[in-house]
Amino acid sequence: MRLLGKLVLPLALLLGAPVLSSAKEPPAIPADLANYIAKDEPGSGWKIEDSKDFGSAKVWRLKLTSQVWQGITWTHDLLVVRPSDAPIGKMLLLNEGGSASEQKAMYAALLAGKIKAPVAILLGIPNQPLFENKREDHLIAETxxxxxxxGDSSWPLLFPMVKSVVKAMDSLQEFSKQEWGGPVEKFIVGGGSKRGWTTWLTAASDPRVMAITPMVIDVLNMREQLTHQQKSLGGTSEEISPYTERGLVPIPDTPRANSLWTMVDPWTYRERFTMPKLIVLGNNDPYWSTDALNLYWDALPGEKYISYTPNAGHDLTERDAAGKKLTPDRSINNVCSFIRYQLSGKPMPKLSWKHGTRPDGSLELTITADPAPQQARLWYAHSETRDFRKARWESQPIELKEGQPITASGPKPDNGFAAYYADLGYQIDDLPQWLCTQLRVVGADEK
Known part of the structure; x- marks a missing residue:
């Protein structure tokens, strides 16, 4: 693998209101996932395939064997980047599909430079194609x-996906001790879409996960989400057709189907998510209802933050009014600034907010922020229905008054529906950061 070349960002890697975490011990995770992760894997192991100096950093390519699942040996490329003199106790671990490439190595190096810490990208999540050439959601649905x-609980594909990340953490600890003279102790884990799904379940399963950045997986509390999606979109999203075609959605009301969705829905494990969380979403993601976050946000414990990208879909890349792709810089910088906070130990801004309606019918948003942001904006979109996936989001600045709550208002829609939220601009060192409120959807006939 060549480690130099033109930078191309892998789309699957594009990647608040804090509350006090509970002092009680989190509940045990359901036995099926715990037992699968704990199952001995005598063939598991790793080796260094090659390495290369890369400017002021060094890049290694490891080959990892994580497990044997349903008689199939899972192997993965594991790219590791460490900037010169970067501390080694904590690192970012992203999980992604595919295999090693120079573009992915350069992306890892870009992130490592931004966060000033080691970065690893675990690839081949999941191993595919399998079972008559099935991939991605078609493969998950098959399992x-x-x-x-x-009734064999080892079948759901999310289980080996999670175990691969756990084995990657094992390998990275051994690798860092061997190559860097000391082990990595803690990991910030992230991934997009089904790799975001994997991120949630890994966080529920392993105490080495100190923070997470799940991306474009806005579906916790799945049974409620699917009901809400049908009401909001006029049916289920065409993007989840691999599941609807197999009779998995709507979720059958049978004991075994209920058991399946309990095992794989991160909602089941929500009390374990006490670590800091940055949830990274695109406002125009065709997979999910625009306000899907509201069905699980309040139930998440611990520090939690929202990164919405307006006019961006599942790839987190903004688009202009003509539909031309711009850049993924907003989501990348938001993720990297969040990670920089976690690595530095600096406290994140503390935010709280309340949506409301004024006596004149206009829509209101009140925000308390400590420290005050450098700037703030109100984002607003209109749609004839509750489906905002093709709506255009526009912003207006919010005036900041020293020592006072941040307030903004927008017009109630004359017809159809309006959606609105605010983002607040911060900066940590040289990295810009936009932290968002929840969004609210309001109909013209609603009070």
Whole structure:
């Protein structure tokens, strides 16, 4: 693998209101996932395939064997980047599909430079194609159906996906001790879409995860989400057709189907998510209802923050009014600034907010922020229905008054529906950061 070349950002890697975490011990995770992760894997191991100096950093390519699942040996490329003299106790670990490439190595190096810490990208999550050339959601759906048919709880594909990340953490600790003279102790884990799904379940399963950045997986509390999606979109999203085509959605009301969705829904594990969390979403993601976050946000414990990218879909890349792609810089910088906070130990801004309606019918948003942001904006979109996936988001600045709550208002829609939220601009060192409020959807006939 060549480690030099033109930078191309892998789309799957594009990646608040804090509350006090509970002092009680989190509940044990459901036995099926815990037992699968704990199962011995005598063939698991890793080796260094090659390495290269890369400017002021060094890049290693490891080959990892994580497990044998349903008779299939899972292997992965594991890219590791360490900037010169970067501390080694903590690192970012992203999980992604595919295999090693110079573009992915350069992306890891870009992130490592931004966060000033080691970065690893675990690839081949999941191993695919499998079972008559199935990939991605078609492959996950196939394994769900096989669980429903057999009752064998090792079938759901999310289980080996999570175990691969756990084995990557094991390997990175051994590798860092061997190559850097000391082990990595803690990991910030992230990933996009089904790799974001994997991120949530890994965080529930392993105490080495100190913070997470799940991206474009806005579906916790799945049964409620699917009901809400049908009401908001006039049916389920076409993007989840691999599941609807196999009879998995709507979720059958059977004991085994209920067991399946309990095992794989991060909502089941929510009390364990006490670590800091940055949830990274695109406002125009075709997979999910625009306000899907509201069905699980309040139930998440610990520090939690929102990164919405307006006019961006599942790839987190903004688009202009003509639909031309711009850049993913907003989401990348938001993720990197969040990670910089976690690594530095500096406290994140503390935010709280309240949506409301004024006596004249206009829409209101009140925000308390400590420290005060450098700037703030109100984002607003209109749609004839509750489906905002193709709506255009526009912003207006919010005036900041020293020592006072941040307030903004917008017009109630004359017809159809309006959606609105605010983002607040901060900066940590040289990295810009936009932290968002929840968004609210309001109809013209609603009070």
């Amino acid at each position: 769900f159906v096989r669980y429903l048919d057999s």
